Amino acid sequence: MARPIYTETPEQLLEAMPDAIVMVGGDGRVVRVNRLAESLSGYSREELIGLAVEDLVPKALRSAHLAHRATYQRHPSVRSMGTHLDIRFRRKDGSVFPADIALSPVRTAQGVLIVASVRDITERKRAEEELLHAQEQFRLVVEGVHDYAIFMLDPAGRISTWSPGSARLKGYEADEIIGRHFSVFYPEADVNAGKPARELATAAETGRYEEEGWRIRKDDSRFWASVIITAIRDHAGKLLGFAEITRDITERKRQDERLKAVLEVAQATLEGRSENELLRLIAQRARTLAQSALSTIMLVDPDEQIVTIAAGDGPRAAAIIGRQFPLAGSITERVLASGRSAVLDTRPAASGERAAVLDAGGAGPSVTLRLASGERVIGGLGVTNEPGDRVFTDGDRELLELFAAQAAVAIDYTRARDDLQRLAVFEDRERIGRELHDGAIQALFAVGMGLQGMAIITSDAALRERLEKAVDQVDDVIRDLRNYIFGLRPGLAADRTLNRALRDLAEQLERQHGVVCAVDVDETSAAVLAGRAADVVQVAREALSNVGRHAHAATCRLSLRPEPGFAVLVVEDDGRGFVPGERSSGWGLRNLSERAAAMGGSLEVASVPGEGTTVRLRIPT
16 A cells, blocks of 8 residues: 655645646545636536535436445555546536546545546547547458458567468468468578568558569469558657468469460461461460460371361470370360360370370379360460379369460461461362351451450450551451452462472383382472472482482382471482481582572481482471
8 A cells, every 4th residue: 555645735746737737635525626627527616615525526426436436445555547437427407528537646634645636538538438439440350351462560570460361362371370470471592592581671661562472372372462561660769560462363463474474376377377376376375375384286187187286385295296196085185076175183094195195105193185266277286284183173274265365366367367368269260259258267267356345354454555556457457368368369289289290200210210100299299399399309310310310220219298396308219328527529419408498498318328218308398
């Protein structure tokens, strides 16, 4: 118990006090007050002196106040203000206000008096209530937001608060994450590079840090996040911590990436790139969109029921490009027949060449999609991960389906364009014009409409401008196609001319040298080389001339066949052969090599004495 003060209180001291002073005797009646007590209570000094202190208490609280006063008088002590008790003071007019009261016992000649310092805390209470209301409103807002993770960090970056939206987005409950460092949300490479610390330092220095980047959930899955970190400081500028707001914008990012991929494919098509270049680009963009280990473009030969892997992207792509396998019984057959994409969590069962291709590609989880433009089936698009790696989701499938649909139209247009170049001099120009109008031009209209729709929905201004330019290019191509249709002239097709020229060379070899020569020309390859027919014929002429003059052969074979990205001209004989490097100059191989280089191709000569010679010209398409 605090020791009472044995002194008289000077009147001037009471008047100088900043609070209302009410002194109460042992009988509970007021014995002395200052001017502030008059002002605060509404009573005059004369009215206050002798007034029972309970008259200054609301009626509903008087009985309780009597009990509290009796207890205090038995054990008087100093009780300072700021104890935040819910105390009410009643004025003369009956109005009530919240008060903060400090009590002190004072020993006087009249006995022990209780000195009460009374302060009106109406404004403080109002401010506290407004603060509590604002805090409650903020809590409700934060807890009601489910699409954002909103949480607080202490100055060291440890998590101090956690919202329901944070739990939903990141997978942690509050008791699992509070107290842990926020770097737990970053990829390991970013943590090792010190990125979380740099972000906090930037926010502390500038007041704010904002970025988009990869973040990690509790289950180790990744998502593309929009992140804002704001420094929180007190009125003196001291750093109290940070507020972080995170939103999952993975879907927006993937849609933007799809738009960019489609735009690249469309622009490559409009620039007149070859089909092989286009297929390689489609494979690259598909792998990027799916974030997969490998992507492949599979073209189908409907007559031979063979699937050829025409293009691919990824570390294992080189091992499988050009490989073939039977269509029957494959996942590709199922997808092409049903029109529905196949999403597999593990490698499918396979045997023979299909199994060999899957082994070489390191196949694990996969998505296989149909490439078709209208009713014209082109083949399949596949993406795979290594065994045990990430399984593809429905979101991956839907994104790739949209991309595959646009890619198929681009492939179809490229083929139509190549057909137009190859068939430009056909006699039945009406049929060609009708097919072009009903096929390629309508497909281009669809591409243009699709690009316009994408331009409307994207929020990226630069991307929207590129899309609109691509639409203009599509319009130009449609106009050119119509001009081509009306300007067709009859005549023989270029592929027939090259085919005929090669057969003429073979017949000439038989007539002049008696060497039986078989000819096998792939018409599609001949069509692709139509613009370079003169060079191809000249190489074939020199190679066959070597056979007639030097090989002493009985038979010979001349072939033109396709390989992924190339057309290959082969001249092989069963003659005496030679040792490369010893007699090659007499065979005119230097001239052949120079012609091959001029065409952007390569020449290979393989010969074994007594077993014949093979000359292979590979021409990029």
